[in-house]
Amino acid sequence: MIPRLTEVPLLSKAKIAASDFDRLYKLSHTTTETAGELRYPITGNVSFSNINFAYPNRPDVPIFQNLSFDLRAGECVAIVGPSGSGKSTIAALLQRLYEPSDGVILFDKHRLGSTDIRWLREHVAVVSQSANLFDASVTENIAYGSSVGIEEIQRAARAANIHDFIMSLPEGYETRLGENASLISGGQAQRLQIARALVRRSNILILDEATSALDVDNAKAILDTIVKIKEVSLSRFHCEMEVRADISPAQRCSSPTR
Numbered sequence: 001m002i003p004r005l006t007e008v009p010l011l012s013k014a015k016i017a018a019s020d021f022d023r024l025y026k027l028s029h030t031t032t033e034t035a036g037e038l039r040y041p042i043t044g045n046v047s048f049s050n051i052n053f054a055y056p057n058r059p060d061v062p063i064f065q066n067l068s069f070d071l072r073a074g075e076c077v078a079i080v081g082p083s084g085s086g087k088s089t090i091a092a093l094l095q096r097l098y099e100p101s102d103g104v105i106l107f108d109k110h111r112l113g114s115t116d117i118r119w120l121r122e123h124v125a126v127v128s129q130s131a132n133l134f135d136a137s138v139t140e141n142i143a144y145g146s147s148v149g150i151e152e153i154q155r156a157a158r159a160a161n162i163h164d165f166i167m168s169l170p171e172g173y174e175t176r177l178g179e180n181a182s183l184i185s186g187g188q189a190q191r192l193q194i195a196r197a198l199v200r201r202s203n204i205l206i207l208d209e210a211t212s213a214l215d216v217d218n219a220k221a222i223l224d225t226i227v228k229i230k231e232v233s234l235s236r237f238h239c240e241m242e243v244r245a246d247i248s249p250a251q252r253c254s255s256p257t258r
């Protein structure tokens with residue numbers, strides 16, 4: 001199929017996002033890249049201090065120069081900027097998909113670079129712009145490596161408004177998403193990711209245009225759910241970051257501070 005011109009930016013963005021996800025999924029726990037042993041309570045205090053960064057494949061194109069900001073536990077922060085300004089890159093750095101070339105990212109007083117990567121992934125949940133589903137069952141896609149039971153998975157799926165759809169798939173929660181990818185719309189894929197975020201013991205939730213593929217009603221329902229979960233479960237989502245190219249949906253944050 002020949003893409004229409006208007007789809008080209010979306011396609012290339014999807015390609016980059018897919019390669020980022022692939023990078024995250026395949027990151028070994030033993031390479032020097034993932035070195036870092038510290039397991040400490042991730043409270044939600046995050047600090048970027050004089051960060052310089054360029055993607056390794058384009059070292060001559062600086063994305064950030066001396067970027068500094070602080071996020072405090074309990075805050076809901078919206079990062080707003082035009083396309084290509086680096087919003088998703090902040091999310092990628094927070095997941096340690098890439099290391100800054102200079103400067104330091106701190107979670108409380110701990111360097112992100114010395115954090116155990118598995119620990120980090122358990123405590124930072126991301127709902128991103130792209131589908132980010134892999135060739136495994138719905139259950140495995142939602143659990144994404146964490147050892148949660150089917151009840152918790154179904155509770156998260158209900159909260160993300162996707163349970164009924166999963167039940168309508170050929171094998172329900174055991175349906176493999178790879179071979180059934182054509183059955184999943186962009187919005188449904190995004191809700192599966194939201195279920196993945198809700199099921200984890202994450203204290204930091206990053207929503208990178210998390211509802212961009214949803215219609216207005218579904219986007220509102222999902223954001224209401226996230227806000228509700230944040231309010232009732234004080235031990236979770238200590239810090240929430242919503243990354244949007246426009247400002248209006250960000251205003252849904254209960255207390256946007258930037």
Ligand SMILES: Nc1ncnc2c1ncn2[C@@H]1O[C@H](COP(=O)(O)OP(=O)(O)OP(=O)(O)O)[C@@H](O)[C@H]1O
Pocket residue numbers: 016020055057058063081082083084085086087088089090129244245
């Ligand atoms: N994996 C990558 N390799 C090389 N360059 C990249 C990569 N990902 C992003 N970039 C570049 O980094 C810059 C910032 O991209 P980023 O995806 O962070 O922007 P964004 O603010 O999230 O944009 P959008 O609103 O379109 O999602 C862009 O110029 C982009 O082309």
Ligand SMILES: [Mg+2]
Pocket residue numbers: 087088089129208
């Ligand atoms: Mg982006």
